[in-house]
Amino acid sequence: MSFSLPKLPYAYDSLEPYIDSQTMKIHYNKHHQAYTDKLNTSLDGNTEYRSKTIEALLSNLNAVPEPIRLAVRNNGGVYFNHCFFWEIMAPKAGGAPPAGSAIAEAIAKEFGSFEAFREKFSNAAVNHFGSGWAWLVLDKGKLEVLSLPNQDCPLSIGKKPLLCVDVWEHAYYLKYQNRRAEYVKEFFNVINWKKAEELYQRARQ
Numbered sequence: 001m002s003f004s005l006p007k008l009p010y011a012y013d014s015l016e017p018y019i020d021s022q023t024m025k026i027h028y029n030k031h032h033q034a035y036t037d038k039l040n041t042s043l044d045g046n047t048e049y050r051s052k053t054i055e056a057l058l059s060n061l062n063a064v065p066e067p068i069r070l071a072v073r074n075n076g077g078v079y080f081n082h083c084f085f086w087e088i089m090a091p092k093a094g095g096a097p098p099a100g101s102a103i104a105e106a107i108a109k110e111f112g113s114f115e116a117f118r119e120k121f122s123n124a125a126v127n128h129f130g131s132g133w134a135w136l137v138l139d140k141g142k143l144e145v146l147s148l149p150n151q152d153c154p155l156s157i158g159k160k161p162l163l164c165v166d167v168w169e170h171a172y173y174l175k176y177q178n179r180r181a182e183y184v185k186e187f188f189n190v191i192n193w194k195k196a197e198e199l200y201q202r203a204r205q
């Protein structure tokens with residue numbers, strides 16, 4: 001058993017013009033593949049951990065042997081984050097979550113409106129210093145927007161991920177160069193709210 005690159009749920013060019021085909025190809029085939037390989041390599045001496053789910057590993061890092069804990073946190077975190085990121089985007093998606101959906105109601109309740117949420121999430125992504133991710137998570141039944149550095153994953157701090165955007169430069173530089181704010185604005189055109197709703201329904205149980 002080993003971790004493998006998940007199947008991309010759409011064609012490389014299907015998130016155009018917001019996420020370009022070339023970025024998708026390199027991001028998925030080169031970056032995510034390399035992270036997957038590194039995760040497996042970090043478990044070479046502890047192959048029993050390869051049969052666990054990545055969620056189980058990241059949710060309980062203290063159960064991972066200390067000598068490989070940091071490698072699993074980093075390589076496992078970035079492996080999971082990318083798996084999650086592909087799923088939370090979709091062609092012909094985006095906009096606001098469907099009216100009446102549980103996540104739409106939760107967003108309105110927690111942030112005041114979808115527009116207020118969009119601003120908060122975008123600010124977290126745009127203003128995050130250096131590489132990392134912005135997230136919408138559920139924490140003890142409450143929605144929260146946060147950004148995390150580098151490879152860190154909300155599962156490792158007890159929060160349940162519902163939405164994320166990758167703000168490493170490799171996620172946007174080919175198309176947007178240094179214009180992270182424009183990338184984040186366009187990201188809202190590809191958010192898979194159907195998936196986010198599924199995750200929210202599961203997370204709040």
Ligand SMILES: [Fe+2]
Pocket residue numbers: 027031082166168170171
């Ligand atoms: Fe990435």
